[in-house]
Amino acid sequence: MSRVGLQPIRMLMAVALAALLCACNAASESAAPHRPARIAVVISTLNNPWFVVLAETARDEAKQLGYEATIFDSQNDPAKEAAHFENLVASGYGAVLLSATDADGSVANALRARAAHIPVFTMDREINSTEATVSQVLSDNYDGAVSLAQYFVATLGERGRYVELLGLVNDNNTWNRSKGFHSVVDRYPNLKMVAQQSADFDRSRALEVMESILQAQPDIDAVFCGNDAMALGAYQALLGAGRGGRVKVFGFDGSADAVQSIAQGKLAATAMQYPKVMARTVAGFADRYIKGERRFPARVPIAVDLITHHNVSRFVDRGTRPNS
Amino acid sequence: MARARIPERSRWRIVAGWLVGTVVVLALFPPFHIRPLSAVGVAQKASAGVNVPGFAERFWDEKLVSPAVPGSEAAAVVAALVQDPALAAGKYGRRAGVGGKTFFLVSGAGRVASIDQTGVWIDVGGAQTPRVLLLTGPVFGNALRDVTGLLNLSDDSSADSNSLSRQLNHLSETRAQAALQGARVGASIAFRAAGEIDDASQAVPVLRLAPIRVEVRP
Numbered sequence: 452m453s454r455v456g457l458q459p460i461r462m463l464m465a466v467a468l469a470a471l472l473c474a475c476n477a478a479s480e481s482a483a484p485h486r487p488a489r490i491a492v493v494i495s496t497l498n499n500p501w502f503v504v505l506a507e508t509a510r511d512e513a514k515q516l517g518y519e520a521t522i523f524d525s526q527n528d529p530a531k532e533a534a535h536f537e538n539l540v541a542s543g544y545g546a547v548l549l550s551a552t553d554a555d556g557s558v559a560n561a562l563r564a565r566a567a568h569i570p571v572f573t574m575d576r577e578i579n580s581t582e583a584t585v586s587q588v589l590s591d592n593y594d595g596a597v598s599l600a601q602y603f604v605a606t607l608g609e610r611g612r613y614v615e616l617l618g619l620v621n622d623n624n625t626w627n628r629s630k631g632f633h634s635v636v637d638r639y640p641n642l643k644m645v646a647q648q649s650a651d652f653d654r655s656r657a658l659e660v661m662e663s664i665l666q667a668q669p670d671i672d673a674v675f676c677g678n679d680a681m682a683l684g685a686y687q688a689l690l691g692a693g694r695g696g697r698v699k700v701f702g703f704d705g706s707a708d709a710v711q712s713i714a715q716g717k718l719a720a721t722a723m724q725y726p727k728v729m730a731r732t733v734a735g736f737a738d739r740y741i742k743g744e745r746r747f748p749a750r751v752p753i754a755v756d757l758i759t760h761h762n763v764s765r766f767v768d769r770g771t772r773p774n775s
Numbered sequence: 776m777a778r779a780r781i782p783e784r785s786r787w788r789i790v791a792g793w794l795v796g797t798v799v800v801l802a803l804f805p806p807f808h809i810r811p812l813s814a815v816g817v818a819q820k821a822s823a824g825v826n827v828p829g830f831a832e833r834f835w836d837e838k839l840v841s842p843a844v845p846g847s848e849a850a851a852v853v854a855a856l857v858q859d860p861a862l863a864a865g866k867y868g869r870r871a872g873v874g875g876k877t878f879f880l881v882s883g884a885g886r887v888a889s890i891d892q893t894g895v896w897i898d899v900g901g902a903q904t905p906r907v908l909l910l911t912g913p914v915f916g917n918a919l920r921d922v923t924g925l926l927n928l929s930d931d932s933s934a935d936s937n938s939l940s941r942q943l944n945h946l947s948e949t950r951a952q953a954a955l956q957g958a959r960v961g962a963s964i965a966f967r968a969a970g971e972i973d974d975a976s977q978a979v980p981v982l983r984l985a986p987i988r989v990e991v992r993p
Contacts, residue, residue, distance in 0.1 A: 577933055591872060593937040597915050598973075627933055634941055638913045728873060750933070754875020756973075 488545030488741050489519040490734070493535050495550045495576060497524045499652065499680055501706045502550065505575060505726040509548045512734035518545070518741075527619070527651075529556040536560040540567045546737035548730070549584075551576040554623040558583050570740045572733040575726065577623040577750075585740060586747040588732045592624050595703065595722035595755030596631030602720050602757055603636060603675060603701055610641035611672030614664055616685060618652040618677035625652075628677050628703055636675075645671060650681045657684030665692050673699040679709035679721055686717055705758060705766065713763045723756045723766055825935050831942035835950075838925055839943075839969070839987050846967055849883025849982070850899040853906050856980045860972060863980075868972070871921040876971040878922040879982065883907070884965040887958050887991075894983075895958050897966070907982045909968060910947075911955050914985040919943035922969040944985065951986035963992040 490513040494506040506522045513520035523539070525532035529552045539547060540563060547564050549571055551557035561571040561583035573587040581587070607613075615632070618625035636642050645668045650657035657676065665671075665688060674689070676682040682702030689695050696716070702709045705723030712718040736747055758766050781789075838844050847867040855863035864870075868877035885899035885907070897907040920926060920940045951968075958964060968984035 579932060589933065591875065591917075593933065593940075594875075594917055601915065623933060627937060630934075630937060634937075635913070635915055725874070732873065752872030754872060756875070 489521065489542070490737055491521055491523060491535070491539040491544045491547045493523045493525060493532060493539070493547055493549045495525050495532075495552045496527045497522075498526070499678075499706075500708070501679070501704050501724075501726060502575075505550060505730050508727045508730035509574065509734050512731045513548070513737065516734060516738045518738070525552050527552055529553045532557060533560055536563055540564055540569060544569055545741050547571045548733045548737060549573045549576075549578075551578045553619075553621045554579050555621065570737065572736050572740075574729045574733045575624070575724070579623070581749040584749075586733070586736050586749060586751060588729050588736070588751045588753060590624075590724040590729070590755050591752040592627040592703075592755065593631035593634075594752075595724070595757070596628040597635055598755070598757040599675075599701060599703065599720060599722045600632045600635035602759060603632070603673065603699075604639055604642065606699055606719055607642065607673055609639045612643050612645045612668070612670060613673040613675060614661070614668065614671055614685075615644055615647040616657055616660060616674065616676040616681045617647065617649040618681070620649050622652075625649075625677050632675055650676075650684065652678045652680060654680040654684040654687075657681035658688050661685040661688035662691065665689070665694070669694075671698055673701065673719075675701045677703055679704040679706040679718075682718055682721070683708055683712065686712070705756075710758060710763060710766055713758055713760055716760065720757060720759045723758050725753055725755075728753055827935060827938045828942050831939055831946060834926070834939075835943065835946050835987075838923055839919065840967070844880070844923055844925070846880040846882040849881040849885070849897075849907055849966075852879055852881050853899055853982060856972070856982070857906070860980050864972065869922060869924050871917065876916075876918075876973050878918045878969065878971050879984075880922045880967075880969050881907075881982065881984065882965075882967045884963070887960050887962045887964055889960060890958065895955050895964070897964060906980070907984065909955060909964075909966060909984050909986050909989065911952055914944040914947045916940070916944070916971055916985075918969040918971045919947060919985055919987070947985040947987065951989055954989040954991060955986065958991045959993065965990045 492506050492509045492513070494502055496502050497506060510520040510522050523535040525535060532552045547569055549557070549561065551573060554577060557578045558580045561578060561580065564571050565583055570585045571583060573584050573589070575590060577587055577589050578584065615629065617629060646664045648660050648664065650660045657680065661674070661684065674685045676685055679702035682700050686695065686700045689698050689700070699719040701719050702721040705721055709718055709721045713721060732751065740747070852863060852867045855866060864877040868879050870877055883899050885897045888896045888898040888905040890896070893912060894908045894910040896905040897909060898905045899907055917940045920936070920943055966986060967988040968986045970982050970984035972980050
């Protein structure tokens with residue numbers, strides 16, 4: 452058979468094969484059930500119970516809205532977070548609800564998702580780009596720290612020596628809390644900060660750091676901590692040094708342990724953030740985005756409430772506003 | 776069957792030719808492109824270079840002090856707060872985010888009822904107890920920044936927004952509080968000021984106000 456004679460047969464076979472493939476594809480599409488869009492909840496850490504509430508509420512709310520939702524734990528490691536983003540971009544997720552590990556470092560991850568047309572909504576932890584995210588739903592940490600600091604000043608009678616334990620130094624929440632606190636406390640010259648050190652928002656690290664600070668500065672009146680986990684670690688260190696109850700310890704977050712400790716007189720105060728409100732808000736935003744809405748506020752501040760022994764009984768359900 | 780042996784030099788020429796050809800083809804038709812993320816339509820916003828003190832002064836002069844931005848009548852706000860704080864907040868106040876504090880921009884006139892280390896208490900009429908306090912000490916919080924609702928802060932970094940609050944509070948302390956230094960009990964006073972009520976607090980509401988403009992007449 453000549454080469455010219457084979458050409459039409461090959462073409463016919465190719466067309467028949469293509470038609471067969473199309474038919475198979477169409478059949479499989481019609482046979483497969485409709486898969487809902489998937490939402491990724493990328494959380495900075497699941498080591499802290501506060502973030503567990505944030506992550507699980509976001510996941511549950513997304514499921515409630517009809518999506519498949521998966522939690523990715525970054526373990527406070529920007530490299531792990533980057534790997535999660537590579538994964539979820541490749542897997543074609545419909546939206547990302549992000550609690551970032553690093554205000555600057557996480558921007559590239561959010562931009563990668565954005566470039567793949569996957570919207571990113573941050574919750575609790577701000578990233579330094581409004582272009583990379585659709586919306587950032589954040590606690591008003593500065594205002595919460597201002598309220599806490601005013602109570603701190605009143606409790607200490609405008610004089611005393613104190614220690615500050617900072618959170619992760621590359622996280623905006625750390626500095627918004629610290630700056631809000633100092634915007635008040637620094638106005639009172641008889642309040643002296645004798646040590647300021649980072650304990651990475653971590654309870655055991657705070658215990659170690661506080662033990663070390665107490666070696667050099669045993670005579671203190673108060674400790675201001677950037678979160679409740681550190682406050683509880685600091686309290687443990689003070690207890691070990693025989694100073695428990697005599698040194699006022701202030702936290703931030705409103706975790707269940709901290710609220711309980713305020714009721715028991717172990718901690719002086721904390722600032723209640725509302726992880727459930729933040730998580731539900733971003734999940735709702737993601738749902739509206741997937742359904743076509745495109746106008747969202749770049750940042751939504753969520754109020755933070757001061758909890759002291761005067762009002763602690765009202766804050767029973769962690770993460771939900773008492774009046775809501 | 777014996778194959779014709781290619782000379783060593785020619786073999787290297789063939790390999791080099793293939794390599795050059797591959798490089799030329801890849802250069803002309805690259806299998807992938809490396810582009811900065813900013814080039815795909817998204818760019819990180821730089822927040823540096825915002826002149827917060829200058830912006831605060833302009834906002835103070837053009838908006839906070841300006842009668843074109845109306846404040847609520849202090850006596851009406853106080854009366855409403857005493858009756859039902861939630862209703863008063865809805866009618867006269869403004870919130871900046873989800874939950875939390877309600878901000879009030881008020882104007883009014885009255886008599887100085889008392890003076891203490893926190894500030895000057897004003898009797899604006901109607902309420903039995905003076906519930907308006909014009910602060911004479913440090914001013915904290917976001918009332919001056921958020922009370923008008925004229926600032927769209929959502930595109931700024933939280934650090935810039937917080938810095939703006941600090942600057943406006945500083946202007947209240949340096950520009951407006953000076954006029955309160957001459958206040959005496961019984962003096963007439965006219966004022967414009969901003970303050971906040973915390974809805975989580977169940978205490979009897981007191982309007983603690985950061986002064987914006989104050990006139991005292993003996």
